[in-house]
Amino acid sequence: MLQMKKLWRLPAIAIFAVLRLIKQNKWWLPAIAIFAVFPLIEKNPEYQTIAFYTLIFMAASTSWNMFSGYSGYVALGSGAFYGTGAYTMALASIHWHMAAGAAMFWLVPLGGLLATLIAIPIGWIALRVRRHTFVVITIAIFFVFQLFAINMSFTGGTAGLNLPFITWNNSYYDIPFYYIAFAIVLFAVVLSASVRRSRFGLQLLAIRDDEDRALGLGVKVSAVKLTGFAMSAFAIGMCGALYAMFQGQIYPQFVFDPLFDISIALMAFLGGFGTLLGPLLGALVLESMQQYLTVTYSSGSLYLILFGALFLIVILFMPQGVVVYLRDRWTKKEERERAAVIANEVAFAGDSA
Amino acid sequence: MNSTALIHALVDGVLIGSIYALMATGLTLIFGVMDIINVAQGALVILGAYLSYALSVHFHIDLFVGLLITVPTLFVVGIVIHWAFLGRLKGPEKTAMSILVTYAISLVIEGALNMIFSVNPVALTAWYVTKSFPIFGIYVPYINLFGFILAAVLLSALYFMLYRSRFGASVRASLADQTAAALVGINVNRVSTICFGIGVAVTAAGGMVYGTTTVFNASTSYDLISRLLVIIVLGGMGSLGGALVAGIAMVTVEDLVNVWSPTWATLSFFLLLVLVLSIRPQGLFGKQTSRVA
Numbered sequence: 001m002l003q004m005k006k007l008w009r010l011p012a013i014a015i016f017a018v019l020r021l022i023k024q025n026k027w028w029l030p031a032i033a034i035f036a037v038f039p040l041i042e043k044n045p046e047y048q049t050i051a052f053y054t055l056i057f058m059a060a061s062t063s064w065n066m067f068s069g070y071s072g073y074v075a076l077g078s079g080a081f082y083g084t085g086a087y088t089m090a091l092a093s094i095h096w097h098m099a100a101g102a103a104m105f106w107l108v109p110l111g112g113l114l115a116t117l118i119a120i121p122i123g124w125i126a127l128r129v130r131r132h133t134f135v136v137i138t139i140a141i142f143f144v145f146q147l148f149a150i151n152m153s154f155t156g157g158t159a160g161l162n163l164p165f166i167t168w169n170n171s172y173y174d175i176p177f178y179y180i181a182f183a184i185v186l187f188a189v190v191l192s193a194s195v196r197r198s199r200f201g202l203q204l205l206a207i208r209d210d211e212d213r214a215l216g217l218g219v220k221v222s223a224v225k226l227t228g229f230a231m232s233a234f235a236i237g238m239c240g241a242l243y244a245m246f247q248g249q250i251y252p253q254f255v256f257d258p259l260f261d262i263s264i265a266l267m268a269f270l271g272g273f274g275t276l277l278g279p280l281l282g283a284l285v286l287e288s289m290q291q292y293l294t295v296t297y298s299s300g301s302l303y304l305i306l307f308g309a310l311f312l313i314v315i316l317f318m319p320q321g322v323v324v325y326l327r328d329r330w331t332k333k334e335e336r337e338r339a340a341v342i343a344n345e346v347a348f349a350g351d352s353a
Numbered sequence: 354m355n356s357t358a359l360i361h362a363l364v365d366g367v368l369i370g371s372i373y374a375l376m377a378t379g380l381t382l383i384f385g386v387m388d389i390i391n392v393a394q395g396a397l398v399i400l401g402a403y404l405s406y407a408l409s410v411h412f413h414i415d416l417f418v419g420l421l422i423t424v425p426t427l428f429v430v431g432i433v434i435h436w437a438f439l440g441r442l443k444g445p446e447k448t449a450m451s452i453l454v455t456y457a458i459s460l461v462i463e464g465a466l467n468m469i470f471s472v473n474p475v476a477l478t479a480w481y482v483t484k485s486f487p488i489f490g491i492y493v494p495y496i497n498l499f500g501f502i503l504a505a506v507l508l509s510a511l512y513f514m515l516y517r518s519r520f521g522a523s524v525r526a527s528l529a530d531q532t533a534a535a536l537v538g539i540n541v542n543r544v545s546t547i548c549f550g551i552g553v554a555v556t557a558a559g560g561m562v563y564g565t566t567t568v569f570n571a572s573t574s575y576d577l578i579s580r581l582l583v584i585i586v587l588g589g590m591g592s593l594g595g596a597l598v599a600g601i602a603m604v605t606v607e608d609l610v611n612v613w614s615p616t617w618a619t620l621s622f623f624l625l626l627v628l629v630l631s632i633r634p635q636g637l638f639g640k641q642t643s644r645v646a
Contacts, residue, residue, distance in 0.1 A: 074449045125627055129634045132390055132448045133590060136582045137630060143579050144623045151616045258575045262456050269453055273446075304464030308457040312438060315454055 027277065028189075035185075039178050048174035050291040052246065055181035057287040059188045060239045061264040061279035066192040067232035068265070069274035070201060071225060072208035073131060076261045077122075077138030080145040081233040083256040084118050085111030085240025087149065090161040090250050100164035105180055108241045115237020116230050123229035127222065130211075142261060149252035160251035163244060177246045184242065185280075188235040193276055195231070204228050208274070236264075263287075266311050272321030281323060286310075358612045361491045366605030368497040369566060371504040374600030376559035376577075377584040378508065378593055379552035385528040385591030386548045389439055389451040395578025396459040396466075397553055399571055401427055401560025403470055406477055416479050416561050417499070423557040431553025434458060435546050459574065466571035474573075477564040500562035507558055508597065511551070515593070524548060528591065583626045589639025599637060 017030075035055075039048050060082065068074050088111040093104050126137040149155045166173075195201040203224045206214035215221050244250045264279075267286050272278025286307065293303045318325035380394050401423055408419040438458065442450050481495035515521035526534040527544045535541045567573070584603055588595025603622055611618035629637065 072446065072449070074452065076452070125631050129630065132384075132388075132452075133586055133630075133634070133636075135390065135449070135452055136586045136590075137626070139579055140583050140586070140623045140626050144620060144627070147620045147623070151620065258579075262453075262460075266453060266457065269450075301464040301467035304460045304467070308459075308461035308464065311457040312454065312461075315450065315457075316438070316441065319450070 031280075032186075035182055039175050043171075045170055045174055046295060048178060050288055050295070052174055052178050052181055053291050054284060054287040055178065055185050056239045056243060057264065057267060057283040058280050059181065059185040060236045060260075061267040061283045062185070062188040062192050062276075063232045063235035063239075064264045065268040065274065065279040066188070066195055067204070067228040069268055069279070070196070070204040070208060071228055073127070073225065073229075074135050074265060075126075075138045075229070075232075076135055076265060077126075077140075077142030077145075078233070078236050078264060079256050079258065079260040080122065080142045081115035081119060081236040082240035082243070082260055083145055083149060083252070084115045085237030085242075086244035086250050086255040087155060087161075088114045088237070089241035089244040090163050091154070093163050093245075094161065098164055100166045102176065104164070104166075104245050105176075108180065108184075108238050108245070111241025111244075112234040112236075112238035115233040115240070119230040119233035120226065123226045127225045127229065139258075139261070142256070142258070146252060146256035149256055155252065158252060160249055162249045163247075165248060166245075177242065180242055181239075184235055184238050187238075189276065189280070191231070191235070195228075196276060200224065200227070205274075266307070269321060270311060270314050272323030272325075275321065275323050278321050278323045282321075357491055359609065360489055362608040362612045363605060364489070364491065364493060365497065366608035367601055368493070368501040369608075370601035370604035371501045371508075372559055372562045373580065373584060373604050374597045375504040375507055375555055376563075377581050377588070377596040377600045378511065379555040379559075380581050381585040381588065381591055381593060381596040382511075382524075383549055383552040384585065385593070386524060386531075387439070387451075387545045388448050389442075389455070389549075390448060390582075391455045391549075391552065392452055392578055392582075393434070393455040393459040393462065394553075394556060394581055395574035395576075396462040396571070397427065397430070397556040398560040398563060398577055399466065399569060399574045400430075400462055401557035402477065402564030402569055403466055403560075404557065405561040405564060406470075406475055409477060409479070416477060416565070417503070420503075420558055420561060423561065424554050427557040428550045428554035431550040432546055434553070435549040439549065440542065440546065459578070463571040463574060470571070472570050472572070474568045474570045475564075476568045477561065479565070482565045496562065496565045500565075503558055503562065507555060511555075512593075520544075520547075580622065583623060587626050587629055587636055589636030592636070592638040595636060595638030 038051055042048060042051070060078070064075065064078050085108075089104070089107050092098075092107050092110060098104055098107075122138075122141050126134055126141060129137065150158055155161065168176075195204070203214065203219045203221075206217070206219055207221055207225065211221055240255060244255065263286070264283070267282030268279040269282070270278075270286065271280065271282030290303050290307065293306070314322065320328075376394065376398060380391055383389055383391050404423040404426060405416050405419050408414045408422060409416055414422075438454050439451060442454065479496075481499055483494070485492040485494045486498075513521075515524055523534065523539040523544050526537070526539055527541050527548075531541050534544075563569070563577070580603070584599045585596050587603065588597075588599035603625065606625060607618050607622050610621040
C-alpha cells in the first residue's frame with residue numbers, strides 16, 4: 001500500500017531528472033531516449049506521420065542553421081535542395097526499376113549528394129554578393145528550380161511523378177521512415193555540433209561578426225562560405241529524398257515549396273539563430289503544430305496566421321530566439337544569486353573588521 | 354514568329370512593365386532608406402487588389418475612383434506595420450531580421466485573405482478591361498494604357514516629391530547615409546515611417562492594375578514578390594532609377610520570350626538576373642559597397 005502511494009512521485013522524479021540534465025547541457029540524452037521510443041509507444045499512424053514530418057523539419061532546419069545561422073548569410077532558397085533530393089529519389093527509383101521497398105532507402109544519401117553537387121554552382125553565383133542581395137538571389141534561384149521542374153519533360157511537369165508503390169501495411173508503414181528521419185536528424189545535429197567546435201566553424205562565425213576583418217585576418221572567406229553552403233545542402237537533400245519516398249508521388253509545387261524555404265528559417269530563428277538546440281526546438285513546436293492543425297481543422301490558412309503571429313511576437317519580445325532568451329535569463333538569475341552571496345560575505349567581512 | 358506578335362509583346366511589355374516598375378520603386382525606396390527588405394510587398398499588392406475587388410463588387414465603385422480609398426488605406430497599413438514591427442528592429446542583423454519579419458507579416462496577410470475571400474481565384478473587371486483600341490495594327494486593352502498613365506502619374510509625383518521638396522531632400526539624404534542625415538538634424542525615424550507608408554501605398558495602385566490583368570488569389574503573392582525582388586536586385590538595391598529601368602526591361606524581355614516559347618518566359622526572368630549578377634554583382638545601377646556593416 002505504501003509502495004502504491006509513493007508511485008505518483010515517479011513522474012515528478014523523472015521530470016526533475018530531465019530538467020537537471022538540460023541544465024547540465026545534456027539535454028540530448030533524454031531527447032534521444034524519448035524520440036527513440038516514440039513510435040513504439042504511440043501506435044496511432046496519424047501521430048506517427050506527424051512525428052515523421054517533424055523530424056524531417058528538425059533535420060532540415062538544423063542543417064540550414066549550420067550554414068546560415070553560423071555565417072549570418074540567410075538563405076531562403078533551400079527548397080531547391082529539398083526538391084533536388086526528392087526528384088533524385090523519384091527519377092532514380094523509376095529509371096532503375098527498383099523494387100518498391102526498403103532498398104529504396106539507399107537512394108536517400110544519393111539525394112543528399114546530388115543536392116550538394118547542385119549547391120556548389122548555386123553558391124558560387126549567390127555568394128559573390130553580400131548578405132541582403134544573397135537572400136534575394138537564393139529566392140530567385142529557387143524559383144528557377146521550381147520552373148525547371150514544372151517545364152522540363154523528364155520531371156513529368158505539373159503532373160508530377162509516381163514512385164514505385166510501397167505496399168507495407170498501414171499499421172507499421174510510418175515506422176521505418178520515422179527511424180531513417182531520426183537518423184538524419186542525428187547526423188545533422190552531430191555534423192552541426194562538430195562544425196561549431198571546429199576551426200572551420202569559428203571561421204564561419206568570424207564571417208558573421210565581421211566579414212572584412214575575417215578576410216583581413218586570413219580567413220579564406222569565399223572558400224569557407226561555399227563549403228558551408230554545400231555542406232548544409234546534404235541533409236536537406238536527404239530529407240527531400242525521404243519525403244518523396246514516403247509520399248510515393250511528388251509534384252513540383254509541393255517539393256519546391258516557397259513555404260519550406262521560409263519555414264526552416266523561421267524555425268531556426270524562433271528557437272535561436274546560430275544555436276544548436278534552437279532549430280530543433282523551433283521545428284518541434286512549429287511543424288507538429290502545423291501538422292496537428294492541418295489534420296484537425298484541415299485549414300492551412302489558420303496555421304499561416306498563427307505561424308506568422310507567433311513569429312512576430314517572439315521577434316518582438318525575444319529577438320534572439322527562445323533558447324538564447326531562456327539561457328540568458330537562467331545565467332542572469334545564477335549571477336544574481338552568486339552576487340547576493342558575495343555581497344553577503346563582503347558585508348559580513350566588513351562587520352567583523 | 355511574325356512582326357505583329359513582336360510589336361504586341363513590346364507594347365504590352367512597356368505598358369505592364371511600368372506597373373511593375375511602380376511596385377518595385379516602393380520596394381527599393383523602403384530598402385534604400387531603411388535597409389529593410391519588405392517581403393510582404395507581394396501580399397500587400399494582393400491586399401490592395403482585394404480591396405479594389407471588394408469596393409467594386411459590393412459598393413459598385415469604379416476601380417480608379419476606388420484608389421482614392423485604397424491608397425490611403427494601405428498608406429495607413431504601412432505606417433502601422435512600421436510602427437509595430439519594423440521600427441523596432443535594430444543591430445547588425447536588421448536586414449536579415451526584416452526579411453523574416455515581413456515574411457511573417459506576409460503569411461498572416463495571406464492566411465487572412467484566404468479566410469475572408471476563399472482561395473478561389475478572382476479577377477477585377479470593368480469596361481476598360483474587356484475593351485481594346487487599335488494601334489500599330491494591334492489591339493491593346495484600355496486598361497494597359499490607363500495603368501501605364503496611372504503608373505506614370507504616380508512615379509512622376511514620387512520623383513517630384515523626392516527632387517523638388519524639402520521632405521524629398523531629407524529622404525535623399527537618408528538614402529545616401531542615415532547616420533550623416535541624422536547628424537544634420539533630419540528625423541530619420543519620421544522619414545522612414547513616411548517612406549514605408551508611401552512604399553506600401555503604391556502597392557494599392559499596382560495591385561488594382563495587376564488584378565485586372567491577372568487572375569489572382571492570396572498565394573499569387575509568391576510569384577509577385579519573387580519578380581519584384583528580382584527587379585530591384587537587377588536594378589541595384591536602393592536605386593530608384595534602376596527599379597524603373599529594370600521593371601520595364603524585365604517584363605518586356607519576358608513578353609518577348611513569351612512570343613517564342615511561353616514555357617520559358619518566366620524562367621528567362623530569373624535566368625537574366627543570374628546572368629547579370631555573375632557579371633555585375635551589385636546590379637545594373639547599384640553602388641559597390643566596400644563594407645558589410
